Amino acid sequence: MQRSDYLIRRTFFALATLVAVVVFNFFLFRILPGDPVKAIIRSPRLTTAAREKLRVDFGLDKPIFFDGERLREGDVAGAFDTQFTAYVRALLRGNLGISFRSRRDVAEVLAERVWRTVVLVAGAETLAVVFGMALGLVSAWRRGTRLEMTILLWALFSWGLPTFFLGIVLLLLARGHLPVGGMVVPGLKPEAGLVYWVDVGRHLILPTLTMTIIYTSSYVLIMRSTAVEVLSEDYILTAKAKGLNTFQILRDHALKNAMLPMVTMVALNLGYTVGGAIQVETVFSWPGIGRLMYDAVQLRDYPVLQGVFLLLAVSVIAANLLADILYSVLDPRVKPE
Amino acid sequence: MAILQVRNLSVNYLTDDATALRAVEDVSFSLDQGRSLGLVGESGCGKTTAMLGVLRLLPAEGRIVSGEVLYEGVDLLDLSEREMRNYRWGKIALVFQGAMNALNPVRRVGDQIAEAIMIHESVDKTAARKRVGELLDMVGITREMAGQYPHQYSGGMRQRAMIAMALACSPNILIADEPTTALDVMIQAQILDLLQNLQKELELSIILVTHDLGMVAEICDDVLVMYGGKTAEYASVDLIYNESLHPYTQRLLQAFPDVDNPTSTLASIPGYPPPLDALPPGCRFEPRCYCKKHICAAESPPLVAVKPGHYVACHPDGG
Amino acid sequence: MKQFKEIWRTFRRRPMGMLGALLLLSVVFVAIFAPWLAPYDPKAAIAVKPEDLLTPPDAEHLLGRDDAGKDVLSQLIYGARVSLTVGFAASFMSMFIGTVVGLVSGYYGGRIGNALMRLVDFLLVIPSLPLMLVFISIWGRGLWKIILVIGILGWTFNARLVRSQVLSIKERQFVLRARALGAGHLRIIVRHVFPQVLPLILAEAVLSISDAIIAESSLSFLGLGDPMLVSWGMMLNFAFERAISRMAWWFLLPPGFAIVWVSVGLIMMGNTLEEIVNPRLKTHHLFDPRCMVARIAGARPKVEAEGAME
Numbered sequence: 018m019q020r021s022d023y024l025i026r027r028t029f030f031a032l033a034t035l036v037a038v039v040v041f042n043f044f045l046f047r048i049l050p051g052d053p054v055k056a057i058i059r060s061p062r063l064t065t066a067a068r069e070k071l072r073v074d075f076g077l078d079k080p081i082f083f084d085g086e087r088l089r090e091g092d093v094a095g096a097f098d099t100q101f102t103a104y105v106r107a108l109l110r111g112n113l114g115i116s117f118r119s120r121r122d123v124a125e126v127l128a129e130r131v132w133r134t135v136v137l138v139a140g141a142e143t144l145a146v147v148f149g150m151a152l153g154l155v156s157a158w159r160r161g162t163r164l165e166m167t168i169l170l171w172a173l174f175s176w177g178l179p180t181f182f183l184g185i186v187l188l189l190l191a192r193g194h195l196p197v198g199g200m201v202v203p204g205l206k207p208e209a210g211l212v213y214w215v216d217v218g219r220h221l222i223l224p225t226l227t228m229t230i231i232y233t234s235s236y237v238l239i240m241r242s243t244a245v246e247v248l249s250e251d252y253i254l255t256a257k258a259k260g261l262n263t264f265q266i267l268r269d270h271a272l273k274n275a276m277l278p279m280v281t282m283v284a285l286n287l288g289y290t291v292g293g294a295i296q297v298e299t300v301f302s303w304p305g306i307g308r309l310m311y312d313a314v315q316l317r318d319y320p321v322l323q324g325v326f327l328l329l330a331v332s333v334i335a336a337n338l339l340a341d342i343l344y345s346v347l348d349p350r351v352k353p354e
Numbered sequence: 355m356a357i358l359q360v361r362n363l364s365v366n367y368l369t370d371d372a373t374a375l376r377a378v379e380d381v382s383f384s385l386d387q388g389r390s391l392g393l394v395g396e397s398g399c400g401k402t403t404a405m406l407g408v409l410r411l412l413p414a415e416g417r418i419v420s421g422e423v424l425y426e427g428v429d430l431l432d433l434s435e436r437e438m439r440n441y442r443w444g445k446i447a448l449v450f451q452g453a454m455n456a457l458n459p460v461r462r463v464g465d466q467i468a469e470a471i472m473i474h475e476s477v478d479k480t481a482a483r484k485r486v487g488e489l490l491d492m493v494g495i496t497r498e499m500a501g502q503y504p505h506q507y508s509g510g511m512r513q514r515a516m517i518a519m520a521l522a523c524s525p526n527i528l529i530a531d532e533p534t535t536a537l538d539v540m541i542q543a544q545i546l547d548l549l550q551n552l553q554k555e556l557e558l559s560i561i562l563v564t565h566d567l568g569m570v571a572e573i574c575d576d577v578l579v580m581y582g583g584k585t586a587e588y589a590s591v592d593l594i595y596n597e598s599l600h601p602y603t604q605r606l607l608q609a610f611p612d613v614d615n616p617t618s619t620l621a622s623i624p625g626y627p628p629p630l631d632a633l634p635p636g637c638r639f640e641p642r643c644y645c646k647k648h649i650c651a652a653e654s655p656p657l658v659a660v661k662p663g664h665y666v667a668c669h670p671d672g673g
Numbered sequence: 674m675k676q677f678k679e680i681w682r683t684f685r686r687r688p689m690g691m692l693g694a695l696l697l698l699s700v701v702f703v704a705i706f707a708p709w710l711a712p713y714d715p716k717a718a719i720a721v722k723p724e725d726l727l728t729p730p731d732a733e734h735l736l737g738r739d740d741a742g743k744d745v746l747s748q749l750i751y752g753a754r755v756s757l758t759v760g761f762a763a764s765f766m767s768m769f770i771g772t773v774v775g776l777v778s779g780y781y782g783g784r785i786g787n788a789l790m791r792l793v794d795f796l797l798v799i800p801s802l803p804l805m806l807v808f809i810s811i812w813g814r815g816l817w818k819i820i821l822v823i824g825i826l827g828w829t830f831n832a833r834l835v836r837s838q839v840l841s842i843k844e845r846q847f848v849l850r851a852r853a854l855g856a857g858h859l860r861i862i863v864r865h866v867f868p869q870v871l872p873l874i875l876a877e878a879v880l881s882i883s884d885a886i887i888a889e890s891s892l893s894f895l896g897l898g899d900p901m902l903v904s905w906g907m908m909l910n911f912a913f914e915r916a917i918s919r920m921a922w923w924f925l926l927p928p929g930f931a932i933v934w935v936s937v938g939l940i941m942m943g944n945t946l947e948e949i950v951n952p953r954l955k956t957h958h959l960f961d962p963r964c965m966v967a968r969i970a971g972a973r974p975k976v977e978a979e980g981a982m983e
Contacts, residue, residue, distance in 0.1 A: 030794070034794075034795055034798055037795055038799065041799075045807060045808075045811070046811065157957075158959055160955065160956065160957065160960075161955065161956070170689075173937065173940050173941060173944060174933075174937055176936075176937075176940055177883060177887070177932075177933055177936030177937035177939070177940045178933055178936075179887050179890050179891055179894075179929070179932055179933075179936075180891070181891060181894050181895075181909070182890075182909065182929035182932065182933070185909070185913060185917075185925055185926075185929065186926070186929070188917070189920065189922060189925065189926075192920070242953060245953060245954050245957055246954065248957035248958055248959050249954050249956070249957035249958060250455055251450065251454070251455040251456045252455060252456055252457055252458040252459070253957070253958040253959065254411065254450070254456075254958050255450065255456045255457065255458075256458075257411060257442075257958055257959075258409060258411055258442055258443065258447075258448050258450075259442065259443045259469070259470045259473060259519075260439040260440065260442040260443045260444065260470075260473050260474060261439075261469075261473060262436075262439065263959055265473075266959060267959070269461075269469070270458050270461075273460050273461070274458070274459075274460055277460070285797065287800070288797070288798065288799065288800035288801055289800070289801065289802075291800040291802070291803060292800060292801060292802025292803065292891070295802060295803065295806075295895070296802075296891060296894070296895070299894075299895065300913070310803060310806060311895055311896075314806055314810045314895065314896060314897065315896055317810065319811075322806075322807055322810065323807075325803070326803050326804070326807050329800050329803050330798070330799055330800060330803075333798055333799070333800050334798055337798055347460075348460065349459070349460055349503045349505075350459060350460075350503070350505050410962065410965055410966065412965055413956065413958075414956035414957075414960040415956070416965060417964070417965065417966075417967040418965060418966045418967065418968065419967055419968060419969055420968050420969065421968070431966050431968065435962050435963070
């Protein structure tokens with residue numbers, strides 16, 4: 018297949034999904050019982066000025082999606098002057114509403130905290146992919162041995178381990194030796210330079226370790242089945258017949274072929290990874306997006322909830338698209354044009 | 355001078371319940387430098403297994419249970435795996451059946467050929483690449499194709515690329531396992547021509563594994579007909595064609611269209627080859643043989659030299 | 674029917690699968706006989722004194738008491754009921770929806786099939802836990818709401834699997850034959866296609882039960898469980914919020930271990946079933962080659978014309 022065709026199709030799909038998510042996100046918060054948007058307006062915590070701003074920005078006195086009356090009057094443009102369009106317009110301007118709890122712009126809060134989650138997730142995913150691929154390849158190569166059994170059992174066990182519980186266990190074990198909460202020791206500021214960042218790093222250890230252990234298991238299992246299939250392909254026998262030794266075969270023939278499906282799997286798994294981040298940030302009080310979502314749930318801070326959800330969904334869509342692009346570059350069977 | 359001597363080679367396959375399937379039993383032949391052998395038989399008769407056994411490339415369930423494989427006097431079956439690797443490709447190369455996936459789809463063809471060279475000879479990348487170009491010339495593929503991937507080659511080209519790769523280290527013996535299966539007739543002829551040219555130019559010994567006796571006639575000097583894992587008949591090409599003695603060989607000859615006699619009826623051999631887990635106690639061909647005698651079902655016929663250079667495993671008349 | 678007997682016979686011989694079944698059955702047993710096994714009733718109101726709160730294990734309370742003075746062991750035992758209920762119910766829902774979608778999309782193909790697959794792709798991209806969080810926090814808490822939410826988000830994987838199976842079965846002889854005989858589509862699907870897919874669905878169902886149990890425990894841990902019921906996730910929620918600073922391991926660890934116990938059991942069972950239904954290759958080309966040459970000493974069969982073979 019042509020690479021440009023493939024990419025166009027995937028981009029189109031990503032955009033369509035994006036649109037669907039935006040619409041979905043909008044309706045989610047308005048259709049479900051307990052209309053949270055109205056609740057926001059009624060909340061005594063907001064100042065009158067803030068309430069007015071919300072009313073105007075989000076068109077909360079207008080119909081939700083479609084104005085039947087105005088359409089009947091022949092006012093087509095007016096028919097779409099609704100909450101939905103207001104929402105989309107606000108979204109395009111980067112306005113995600115105001116946090117119930119902190120009275121700050123949701124977008125601002127998100128921007129502030131997003132990098133903390135990115136550091137956590139990126140680090141854990143990278144480690145998990147590397148370990149997962151290595152252990153998966155080894156267990157496939159050593160099919161039928163005790164080593165394979167051990168790796169397999171370990172992977173199945175960690176699959177059944179809830180992320181938050183592993184966090185709790187590690188927290189209990191490491192308490193006193195490693196920092197178990199927050200991002201930095203209270204009082205330490207970025208101005209302190211290297212000391213600050215080292216402390217952040219120390220606080221990052223347990224959360225990253227938790228996520229790495231959990232996610233390695235799924236990558237081990239995937240890599241294992243992919244690698245067994247790869248290692249039974251004809252070209253591996255050809256390589257053997259050519260006189261290559263096992264290590265050369267693994268390195269020069271098996272690895273690249275087995276890695277390809279991993280790219281897709283990492284992207285597909287991102288939805289779950291995000292869920293794990295929420296749990297880990299909660300357990301270790303890591304002040305990222307996940308923890309923000311947890312707090313928002315506890316406090317019924319719907320604007321934040323909506324904003325975080327949108328951000329997470331968009332990130333996963335984007336990551337999937339990136340993975341598709343990467344895959345098309347790596348696999349020569351997807352022809353460039 | 356015999357470059358390869360296979361003596362009493364027997365290969366079993368172990369099944370899940372530990373029974374042994376006797377896929378190859380007691381096969382022997384001798385190959386001189388420069389001469390070519392045709393290994394002929396139906397699918398499943400053990401010809402591919404025998405060749406995999408020679409190079410010790412059997413699948414995990416395969417066991418070489420007896421025999422010797424003497425390459426220039428050295429028994430390959432005595433070597434360690436590491437020593438064996440020196441012989442693979444460098445001395446004896448194998449072109450597999452069905453080159454569809456025999457080349458790694460995510461690596462360039464030229465790189466895969468160069469890899470073969472660099473494993474066995476200590477040359478640098480540029481020298482290897484030069485040799486790749488020469489090899490592709492030899493098999494009639496344009497040099498630029500070296501940078502392409504296998505899926506960009508046609509079926510015939512892939513087969514020729516495999517042959518080029520097999521010749522990369524100038525082996526003495528080339529084992530070609532069904533080199534023309536799944537290729538159309540024109541391409542088949544091209545491949546055959548290529549093999550013949552290589553034979554002449556490089557003094558290459560070819561072991562041609564096939565079910566096509568016609569192909570064998572064009573390329574080979576000797577023929578070993580296998581049936582049910584055992585040797586049925588082993589002789590020179592002339593003797594096989596003109597004085598064949600084994601009923602199976604004779605039927606095989608009749609099963610192929612004769613260009614001189616186009617209207618003669620093609621004979622097919624009714625029945626199926628014996629299942630390896632239920633081998634008959636006597637001659638394995640007996641159930642399908644048209645001239646069987648009482649002894650055939652009871653006793654397996656030994657391979658006998660009917661005259662020098664002509665071996666048959668069949669109970670003679672009047673037995 | 675016959676193929677299930679086959680599957681069971683093979684399953685019986687797999688230690689990992691049987692161990693998993695044992696783990697699962699032990700939890701089922703505990704859930705069913707909870708009222709008899711639990712030393713106390715977790716719902717009963719009790720009079721507590723301040724020193725009764727968060728006490729470590731002793732003779733009267735084998736797993737100690739929680740932050741409200743209640744017996745941890747009893748809550749643990751009753752918690753099995755919630756986990757298993759959610760697990761089985763949500764899994765059944767996912768499997769049901771997924772199978773129907775997979776069957777329809779695979780059998781009918783065309784635009785309906787593609788449209789359904791687009792829907793599946795869309796749902797797969799949405800991160801599941803955040804979506805569940807959003808749903809429950811807006812909709813409200815409750816056991817059936819949790820089951821519904823987990824069930825509705827879990828069918829996509831199964832749909833894909835079933836669809837690809839159906840696509841290959843659709844062209845097989847017995848289906849074509851049935852069609853030639855004039856059988857209606859529904860009949861073919863129910864009588865011919867579905868039984869072929871069922872074994873795989875069962876294997877996946879077992880695995881999805883463990884996913885559902887873990888999902889429920891995560892939701893409960895994050896504070897969205899059914900407040901009227903005690904589930905292991907809820908116990909962990911309370912334990913974490915109130916007992917972590919006191920290192921009350923007897924409250925913190927048992928519910929988690931229970932979740933792991935039942936999940937790993939289900940995973941081992943499911944993995945084994947999957948290997949039986951969809952066997953994976955047992956060997957490949959890179960095995961230890963030392964056993965290939967296995968010549969039996971002196972086992973040279975008698976053959977004439979050895980020596981000078983020309």
